[in-house]
Amino acid sequence: MKYAIIGAGPAGIEAASVLAAHGKEVTLFEKAPSPLKNIADKAFLFPNFAPADEMVQTLDKKLQNELITVLYDTEITDLSRVALTGTVESYGDYAATMPQSSFAIPSEWKLTDAKGHTYFANKVLVTTGYTPFDAHRKEELGYGIYKGIHTSIEMEKMIRHKLFFLMIRRPPRRIVFLQCVGSRDEKSGNHYCSKVCCVTAVKQAIEVKKLLPNTDVFVFYMDLRMWGQGFEEMYRQSQETYGVRFVRGRISEASGTFDGRVQIKAEDTLMGLPMKMTTDLLVLMVGMEASEGTRQIGHSCNICGDYGFIHTIDPHLQDNLTSHKDLYAAGTCKRPMSLTDSVNDARAAALAMLDS
Amino acid sequence: MNNFSIYVIPFCTGVLLLLGFSVLKYWRWIKRFDKLQQAIIRKNIWSWKFLPAIWEAFREGLLHWRIAKKNWLLGYMHRSLAFGWFLLIVVGFVQALLAFPDGHPFWMAIFYNYFVHEDNLLVFPDAPLFADIMDALLLYVLSGLALAVFKKLWSRPLGMKRTTRHTPLDRVTKFALWCIFPLRLLSETATSAIYHNGGFLIQWLGNGMAGIGIADPYFEYICWLLYSIALGTFFALMPFSRYMHIFTEIFLIYFRQLGVRDNADQKSGYTMFELNACSRCGICIDGCPINKELDITNIQGVYLLQSIRNHDWRKRQVSIAENCLMCDRCVADCPVNIDLNVMRRHVRIQNKRPIDTSGNYSYLDTVQPFNAIGRVAYFGGCMSHLTPGTTEAMERIFQAAGQKYWYMDRDRSICCGRPLLQQGFTTQANELRRKNTELIVNSGATMLITSCPICYRSFKEEYHLPIPVFHHTEYIDYLLTAGRIKLRKSDRRVAYHDPCELGRGCGIYDEPRRILDATSTLLKTKDEREHSRCCGFNLGNTTLDTEEQRKIRNAALENLRQPNPDVIATACPACKKAFTRAEEFPVEDVAEIVAENLIS
Numbered sequence: 041m042k043y044a045i046i047g048a049g050p051a052g053i054e055a056a057s058v059l060a061a062h063g064k065e066v067t068l069f070e071k072a073p074s075p076l077k078n079i080a081d082k083a084f085l086f087p088n089f090a091p092a093d094e095m096v097q098t099l100d101k102k103l104q105n106e107l108i109t110v111l112y113d114t115e116i117t118d119l120s121r122v123a124l125t126g127t128v129e130s131y132g133d134y135a136a137t138m139p140q141s142s143f144a145i146p147s148e149w150k151l152t153d154a155k156g157h158t159y160f161a162n163k164v165l166v167t168t169g170y171t172p173f174d175a176h177r178k179e180e181l182g183y184g185i186y187k188g189i190h191t192s193i194e195m196e197k198m199i200r201h202k203l204f205f206l207m208i209r210r211p212p213r214r215i216v217f218l219q220c221v222g223s224r225d226e227k228s229g230n231h232y233c234s235k236v237c238c239v240t241a242v243k244q245a246i247e248v249k250k251l252l253p254n255t256d257v258f259v260f261y262m263d264l265r266m267w268g269q270g271f272e273e274m275y276r277q278s279q280e281t282y283g284v285r286f287v288r289g290r291i292s293e294a295s296g297t298f299d300g301r302v303q304i305k306a307e308d309t310l311m312g313l314p315m316k317m318t319t320d321l322l323v324l325m326v327g328m329e330a331s332e333g334t335r336q337i338g339h340s341c342n343i344c345g346d347y348g349f350i351h352t353i354d355p356h357l358q359d360n361l362t363s364h365k366d367l368y369a370a371g372t373c374k375r376p377m378s379l380t381d382s383v384n385d386a387r388a389a390a391l392a393m394l395d396s
Numbered sequence: 397m398n399n400f401s402i403y404v405i406p407f408c409t410g411v412l413l414l415l416g417f418s419v420l421k422y423w424r425w426i427k428r429f430d431k432l433q434q435a436i437i438r439k440n441i442w443s444w445k446f447l448p449a450i451w452e453a454f455r456e457g458l459l460h461w462r463i464a465k466k467n468w469l470l471g472y473m474h475r476s477l478a479f480g481w482f483l484l485i486v487v488g489f490v491q492a493l494l495a496f497p498d499g500h501p502f503w504m505a506i507f508y509n510y511f512v513h514e515d516n517l518l519v520f521p522d523a524p525l526f527a528d529i530m531d532a533l534l535l536y537v538l539s540g541l542a543l544a545v546f547k548k549l550w551s552r553p554l555g556m557k558r559t560t561r562h563t564p565l566d567r568v569t570k571f572a573l574w575c576i577f578p579l580r581l582l583s584e585t586a587t588s589a590i591y592h593n594g595g596f597l598i599q600w601l602g603n604g605m606a607g608i609g610i611a612d613p614y615f616e617y618i619c620w621l622l623y624s625i626a627l628g629t630f631f632a633l634m635p636f637s638r639y640m641h642i643f644t645e646i647f648l649i650y651f652r653q654l655g656v657r658d659n660a661d662q663k664s665g666y667t668m669f670e671l672n673a674c675s676r677c678g679i680c681i682d683g684c685p686i687n688k689e690l691d692i693t694n695i696q697g698v699y700l701l702q703s704i705r706n707h708d709w710r711k712r713q714v715s716i717a718e719n720c721l722m723c724d725r726c727v728a729d730c731p732v733n734i735d736l737n738v739m740r741r742h743v744r745i746q747n748k749r750p751i752d753t754s755g756n757y758s759y760l761d762t763v764q765p766f767n768a769i770g771r772v773a774y775f776g777g778c779m780s781h782l783t784p785g786t787t788e789a790m791e792r793i794f795q796a797a798g799q800k801y802w803y804m805d806r807d808r809s810i811c812c813g814r815p816l817l818q819q820g821f822t823t824q825a826n827e828l829r830r831k832n833t834e835l836i837v838n839s840g841a842t843m844l845i846t847s848c849p850i851c852y853r854s855f856k857e858e859y860h861l862p863i864p865v866f867h868h869t870e871y872i873d874y875l876l877t878a879g880r881i882k883l884r885k886s887d888r889r890v891a892y893h894d895p896c897e898l899g900r901g902c903g904i905y906d907e908p909r910r911i912l913d914a915t916s917t918l919l920k921t922k923d924e925r926e927h928s929r930c931c932g933f934n935l936g937n938t939t940l941d942t943e944e945q946r947k948i949r950n951a952a953l954e955n956l957r958q959p960n961p962d963v964i965a966t967a968c969p970a971c972k973k974a975f976t977r978a979e980e981f982p983v984e985d986v987a988e989i990v991a992e993n994l995i996s
Contacts (some may be wrong), residue, residue, distance in 0.1 A: 175977055180782035226942055227977050293781050296788075 043067070043393065044161035046116050047333065048281050050099055051371030051386035052167035058390035065160065066108050069151070071115035071333065075103065081193075086243040087270035087360050087378060090130060092200075095379075115333070118152040121364070149366065154273040162365060163366045166350060167386065168333035170372040173222030173230070173326040181221065181324055186296035191221075192240055192325045199247050207288045212320035214256040215248055217241045218291050220371035221378070223327025224262065230257065230347060234327035234376040236248040238264050239271045241325050242278050249282035257284045258317070258324060260291055260306060268378065289315075295324055302357035303388060328376040341367065368393055403621040404503045409627030417547050417635035428665035433656045436630065449653035451645045452918060458482055462731040466679065467555030476540025478642075479946055484533045491526040506627070509584045509598070512621050513591035524595070531595030531825040534584075537632075544574070554690040558687065560678035560698050562638070563706065571919050572630040572727065576681075582617035590616060601844045611979075632852060641675040645732055656935075657670045660858075661745060661822055670734045674701045680726035680736070685930045688720065689947045690940075695719045695804050697726040697736035703875055710747070717743035721948075722818055722936025724900040728926040744820030744988040748878075752823045760831045768802035773841035773863075775804055777809055777848030778968035785984070786847050786969055789991035790868055796994050797880040802841060812846075814854035833859060845871045847987065849898035849934060849968045856902060867898060869986050870966045873907040876914060882995040888916045890989070893952065893959035893975070894928035895968030908967050908986050915993045921958040931966075935976035949974050957981065963988055 043059050045052045048070035057068045063097045074080070076099060082092035103110060151159040175191050177181035183189045190198070198206055206212060219241060223234035238261070245257045264286070268274040279285040291306040302322045307314050330338070330348035338344030338351075343362045345351030350369045360368045370389035371382040421987070429437065455461045458479040466472020488505035495512060496504065504511060508530075547554045562570070581601075588594040588602025589611040624964075634640060648669045654813075658666050680697040687693050695716045705712050717740045726736050774794070776787045789801075794801045810832055812823035836844060843864045847850045852867040859865075866874070875881045890912050898904045905925050912918045923929050932948030940948075953975060956964050963982040966972050975983040 174980055177975065177980065178787055179976055182784050185784050229977065231947070264963055294783075295781070295784055 041065075041163065042148075043163050043165070044069065044149070044159065045167060046119075047110075047167040047169055047371075047373070048103075048110060048335065049078060049167055049169045049371065049382075050095075051169070051382045052165070053099045053102055054371060054383045054386040055167065055390040055393075056108050057105065058185075058387055059393065060105045060107040062390075064107065064394070065315050067161065068103075068108060068110040069114045069116050069153070070110060070112050070161075073112050073156075075100070075110065075112075079379065081197050081200060083196055084243065084247065086239050087268060087274050089247075098382055099268040101317045114157075115154040116151050117154050117336055119337055119367075120150050120340070121147050122150045122160075123147045133213070139189075142207075144153040151364075164368065165372045165389055165393060166334075166337050166362075166367070166373055167389075168337055168367045168373045169331050170328040170334070171214045173228070173234075173329050175221060175324050175326055176230055178221060178324075180293045181218070181291065181322070182294040182296065182302070183324060186294065186302060187213065187300050188296075188302045188320055189294060189322045189324065192217075192237065192244065192323055195244055195323045196240075199244060203248070206321070209319070211252065212255055214258070214317075214319040215245075215321040215323065216246070216291075216319040217245060217259040217303075217316065217323045217325060219256070219259065219261040219264075219325050219326040220290075221326050223330070225327075230327060230329065232347060232376065233265065235265070235267070236376065236378050237265060237325040237327060239268065239274065239378075241323075242266075242271075242275050242284070244323070245284040246274070246278050246282050248327045249278075249284060253307055256318075259284060260289055261286060262288070262290065268380075277349065289311040291322075328372060330373065337373075343369075345374075360385070366396075374389065399504060399773040401502055401510070401617075402924045403617065404507060405624075407506065407619075407624040407627075408626035409633075410631030413464075413636050413693065414631040416725045418640075419636060421640075421902055422647065423946060424666040428663075428668060429656075430659050433651075433659070433664060433666055436655050436687070437651070443654075445652065445653045449650040451648045452653065456649065456731070457642075457645050460731065461477045463677070463679070465856070466729075466731070469543065470554040472482045472558065473540050473543040473554065475746075475872045476536050480533055480537035480540060484530065484537065487526065487533060488531055489508075491523075494526075495523070507620065507624075509594060510616075512944070513587070513676065522609045527593070527595035527598070529595070531597035534577065534581060535597060539979060541574060541577055543657055549875045551988055556678065556682060558678065558681045558693060560676045560681065562676065563702065565633065566637050566676070568640055569633040569859075570632060573625050573639070576623070576628040576630060579619065579623040581875045583623045586610070586612075586616040586619045606631065607787070618812060618963075631697070634648065637881070638674070638676040643734070644669055644672040648732070648734075652935075653735075658735055660738060660741065667739060667742065670739065671701055671705050673732050674734055675732065676702060677731065679731060680729050683725045683729045683927070683941075685721060685723065685932070685948045685951070686940075689793075689932075689951050690944050692719065696738075697730065700740055700743070701734075701738065704743065713743050714747045714960045717747070719939045721896075721930050721932070721934040721940075722939060723894070723896040723926075723934055724932035725930065726899050735826045741818070741820060744818075745822055746820075748820035752821050755827070757827050757831075760810060763808045763835065765835060766802055766804065768804075768839035771841055773804050773836055773839060773844045773852070775812070775844060775846040775848075775851055776809070777805070777846060777851040777969065779850070779973065780807060780847045781805075781809065782877045783969040783972050783985065785988050787970070789985065789987040790845075790847055792883065792994065793875070794992045796942060796996055797875050799880075801845075802839060804835065812848075812851040812854040814850050814858070818936045819856070819882050819938065829858065829859060833861065836863070837862060847969065847985075849895045849901065850970065853897045867902070867904060867907075867967065869898070869904060869908040869911060872911055872987065872990055873932040876911065879894065879991075883993045884995050885914065886916050886993055888914045889960070889962055890963045890965045891921050891956045891959055892923060892924070892986075893931070893956055893964060893966040893971055895966060895971050896928070896930050896934060898967055899928055900926055908965070911986055911990060912965055919961050920954055921959060923955050931968075931971040931974040933968065933970055945974075946978075949978060953978055953981070963989075 043064050043066045045056055045068045053066055059066045075098055079092055085092055096198055097158050119372045144365050149161050156195055172193050219237055222228050223230050241259050248257055266275050287308055289307045289309045291304045294302055294304045297303050303318050305316055335348045343351050343357045350373050352359050360370055362369055368389050370386045418896040448823050450526055460471050461472040463474050491501050492504040492508055515545040551559050557780050584594055584598045585605050588598045588607040656666050674700050683686055684696050700716050704714050720740055741790040780787050811828055813828040843863050845868055855865040892912055929952040931952050963984055965984055965985045965986055972983055972985055
């Protein structure tokens with residue numbers, strides 16, 4: 041039995057380590073030159089403020105297993121089912137006619153990478169993950185046009201460097217976070233909630249307050265979804281201990297001022313008033329979108345669901361199975377998920393692969 | 397020789413009814429002209445403007461030039477019916493005049509063959525020639541009629557995907573019209589079977605008919621009676637059906653040439669002429685993006701006019717009038733050049749009247765006046781606030797050109813009023829226009845430049861400002877020609893999207909293209925200039941939901957991406973926002989492309 045995992049993020053690595061622990065040979069395909077691209081530059085993890093580096097190191101260590109082979113710079117562009125005799129089956133017919141349990145012709149997965157190399161595996165797990173929403177698409181928020189407007193990803197990097205670059209320029213007097221940029225947004229076409237931005241903003245606001253206690257921190261939100269264990273407490277703490285201020289309302293537009301700050305126009309929907317505010321930094325909490333790899337695999341195997349995420353059979357009991365036999369999915373390639381959920385999901389996927 | 401028969405009565409009644417109702421209607425409409433229109437007519441009525449009017453009426457009313465340009469077969473169909481019938485009547489009158497120099501009743505031209513059998517006896521020297529001409533003309537009309545029948549079955553070869561659904565009255569009238577010419581052929585043949593008169597066609601057919609033994613005066617009489625009834629029915633129904641356009645179009649062309657325009661706020665006499673000049677040809681249906689992408693086929697210009705003319709209940713008129721992007725595509729397509737969107741706005745205004753007077757204008761007075769003597773005024777517009785890339789680029793261009801400017805809505809902005817006007821809120825729009833005019837005039841700025849085609853059209857058409865108004869593409873084009881800015885040529889391939897309000901609305905097609913030609917490689921797209929597709933997010937429509945707007949936008953995007961450009965350029969912030977929302981394909985305003993390639 042050969043196992044292949046596409047994408048060496050937290051989910052991919054976790055699943056690989058579980059499979060390896062059960063004595064299976066696993067090949068990991070990663071299109072970047074190093075693993076864990078999305079969390080490598082994070083500072084701390086919610087809700088316990090554990091340094092992200094620890095997590096990265098732990099996961100990295102799990103890769104040091106002789107049963108796990110990692111192929112970097114290998115972008116899987118096509119996934120198809122071939123019979124062991126060597127003839128390529130027509131994919132759509134296969135899915136439609138063959139019941140999953142009775143598999144007449146012994147066959148396996150053929151993975152083709154961007155350079156044209158082919159690999160074969162019996163079981164494939166897709167962990168191609170997400171990509172942050174491109175804030176340029178919300179031009180009214182001025183990202184990429186005015187100074188002082190950043191995404192939450194960039195903010196996390198800055199926090200990792202203790203806001204060093206921010207401090208040499210000029211210690212900010214005020215920082216504004218804006219929730220739901222590119223998620224729950226009719227106009228950009230993403231109706232879903234990205235799930236992690238609310239708590240990330242609370243976390244980043246606390247970290248900013250820890251580093252710069254005299255800076256005003258505002259968070260503009262539609263509603264705050266503190267769904268996880270410890271999140272609500274963190275939200276409360278941010279207000280009581282750190283004095284972060286939360287404003288219910290959306291920012292409609294942001295523009296630069298003559299002295300290089302940012303002016304925002306918004307509405308405070310609890311007060312029922314329009315407002316203007318000048319800030320040194322505007323942080324856009326960008327949502328999650330299906331990554332390009334996810335879309336590509338989804339299209340090549342016809343398992344593309346809503347918004348380009350991968351569609352699984354059943355969200356409750358068969359959440360790791362796709363409509364194809366021996367093709368599994370885990371992590372944020374299915375829907376927005378926190379890191380915790382993603383890693384757990386990967387373990388579940390590994391078990392599902394071992395079971396069948 | 398006899399010159400009366402009882403069967404001419406239906407025809408005469410029809411003609412009298414037509415004349416009576418037409419005069420009555422035209423008189424009522426002319427009385428409804430508002431003061432401005434009356435003044436214009438009085439001023440220009442004795443000028444030479446009737447000469448181009450006659451030429452246009454001949455070209456459009458008879459030859460159907462604009463339709464022929466769209467599709468020559470469709471043009472031929474309309475031309476043969478209109479021009480052919482016209483010639484048939486004219487030549488018929490000449491023929492009757494020559495045959496009866498002492499005078500004759502007016503139906504003689506129509507029923508000439510029944511009364512005059514003595515072709516071969518030389519009533520007048522050129523009689524056989526006339527008979528041949530009349531036959532040829534009848535053949536010409538019949539060929540058009542055949543095409544019309546063919547079009548009803550299969551309209552694609554005539555360049556129309558969809559045709560109009562007509563009202564029952566229109567159908568009856570059309571049936572009467574279609575009967576006229578075959579019945580004329582039949583009647584003349586029946587006469588010819590007995591007397592062997594007529595031209596090459598009728599004689600040949602008459603001999604054939606006599607050959608099979610039908611040479612019966614009673615049959616002949618019935619044929620002529622049916623012909624007369626068909627004519628009479630058509631004429632009697634004409635003032636109440638779409639065929640009222642035949643005469644009304646001539647009046648409309650004349651008034652338009654005199655310089656009369658529609659009243660933007662309410663129905664006027666001119667509106668009535670426009671309403672009745674619509675022949676319901678349905679050419680406006682195919683181009684409409686709401687028909688093309690969403691398959692909604694009951695809201696196009698032709699149905700709006702039909703609904704207004706038929707006095708449909710208000711709810712129906714409103715539902716038609718509200719569901720429109722106001723992209724002006726139908727106005728560009730209309731062969732009669734009817735300003736459909738003005739009439740659409742009339743219905744919207746009527747509908748919004750009860751809530752039009754409400755509104756809070758206190759914020760208007762918080763906008764501070766500014767002394768901008770020696771500067772140009774720059775009005776970004778509300779939509780440009782959502783695309784700060786454009787305004788930023790314009791500021792850089794002003795600086796590069798060394799032009800002092802006043803960015804009048806940088807901080808506090810007042811809407812130009814056009815979005816309100818599009819929805820029918822005239823009182824509210826007037827308040828905004830009053831304040832903006834005051835600000836601009838008092839500032840002393842030398843010209844007004846705007847980045848938004850919606851504002852541009854508003855300032856140009858609805859404001860009557862004492863200073864010139866430019867869209868930024870016009871202004872950049874001027875800067876380039878004057879040598880005040882210099883651009884480097886990049887190797888990017890650009891597809892340009894014509895915004896509705898800038899292109900079809902204000903006729904600005906070449907300026908942005910000249911600019912783009914100077915900085916990049918401009919690609920041709922399939923539907924461009926006046927055929928450009930709406931981006932779907934036009935402010936004219938408030939009834940479509942986002943999903944439907946997206947469909948229209950995707951069709952426009954597909955057209956733009958088809959030549960495989962590196963970047964899509966446009967000159968309207970609303971279009972730009974619509975396209976950037978779609979997916980990650982680079983979309984830039986013309987101003988941004990210019991700002992990137994400035995040589996300072």
